[in-house]
Amino acid sequence: MTTPLDRLKAEVCALHAELLRWGLVAWTSGNVSGRLPGSELMVIKPSGLSYDELTPEQMIVCDLDGKVVEGELSPSSDTAAHAYVYRNRPDVGGVVHTHSPYATAWSAVGEPIPCAITAMGDEFGDDIPVGPFALIGDDSIGQGIVATLDGHRSPAVLMRQHGVFTIGKNAKAAVKAAVMCEDVARTVHLARQLGPVSRLPQQDIDRLYDRYQNVYGQAPADKAAAAQAPAAAQTSAAQAPAAPAPAQAPVTVGSEGEPA
Numbered sequence: 021m022t023t024p025l026d027r028l029k030a031e032v033c034a035l036h037a038e039l040l041r042w043g044l045v046a047w048t049s050g051n052v053s054g055r056l057p058g059s060e061l062m063v064i065k066p067s068g069l070s071y072d073e074l075t076p077e078q079m080i081v082c083d084l085d086g087k088v089v090e091g092e093l094s095p096s097s098d099t100a101a102h103a104y105v106y107r108n109r110p111d112v113g114g115v116v117h118t119h120s121p122y123a124t125a126w127s128a129v130g131e132p133i134p135c136a137i138t139a140m141g142d143e144f145g146d147d148i149p150v151g152p153f154a155l156i157g158d159d160s161i162g163q164g165i166v167a168t169l170d171g172h173r174s175p176a177v178l179m180r181q182h183g184v185f186t187i188g189k190n191a192k193a194a195v196k197a198a199v200m201c202e203d204v205a206r207t208v209h210l211a212r213q214l215g216p217v218s219r220l221p222q223q224d225i226d227r228l229y230d231r232y233q234n235v236y237g238q239a240p241a242d243k244a245a246a247a248q249a250p251a252a253a254q255t256s257a258a259q260a261p262a263a264p265a266p267a268q269a270p271v272t273v274g275s276e277g278e279p280a
């Protein structure tokens with residue numbers, strides 16, 4: 021019988037194939053992690069293994085201090101950064117790190133990606149910010165991620181002269197943010213080659229973000245509830261259930277190591 025931990029290992033393992041599929045990684049230079057819901061555990065990739073060799077059984081289980089709890093191999097060299105994010109952001113269930121080329125190029129010049137196209141308004145609701153330069157090895161990278169994204173709508177941060185970290189309610193959402201981050205980094209870069217790029221007006225960014233986050237798509241339960249809650253509150257305040265909190269439930273996250 022599979023346990024939630026088994027399922028998280030399988031999910032985190034499988035999501036690494038998405039990094040390859042979307043062209044976000046070279047060799048072993050990216051990682052996905054997931055938080056085991058309702059626990060103080062995370063699942064992360066072992067360090068330095070090729071993506072196409074990964075198996076769910078190889079995934080490493082760590083506590084939220086980054087200490088290995090289960091697994092034969094060494095965890096990703098980015099484990100401390102992932103663990104710091106989980107410790108300090110209870111709403112985060114997934115973390116992804118890549119050196120995807122266009123987004124990392126923006127990080128190399130230390131410039132936020134301006135919110136210049138509707139797709140950015142949708143997914144990021146703002147510019148994609150730049151975090152501080154920090155070397156691997158302690159909590160510095162995690163501190164930079166958390167401090168930069170605190171109070172920011174963007175689930176992605178460009179860590180200066182390093183690469184991209186994304187967060188999500190679960191590992192899959194964090195992978196999606198990493199894919200979208202690279203996509204808009206490329207598009208805005210290309211636009212700049214053609215001429216000046218203007219940020220969208222804030223009120224339009226706000227409308228795009230609200231619609232995409234609350235209405236767009238096939239309305240999974242959390243979105244449907246969020247979208248209907250305001251109407252319910254207006255039309256039948258007496259009977260309407262309390263509006264659900266924004267999706268904050270801990271989700272599984274997996275993190276995987278940096279380049280070996």
Ligand SMILES: [Zn+2]
Binds near residue numbers: 278279
């Ligand atoms: Zn890195």
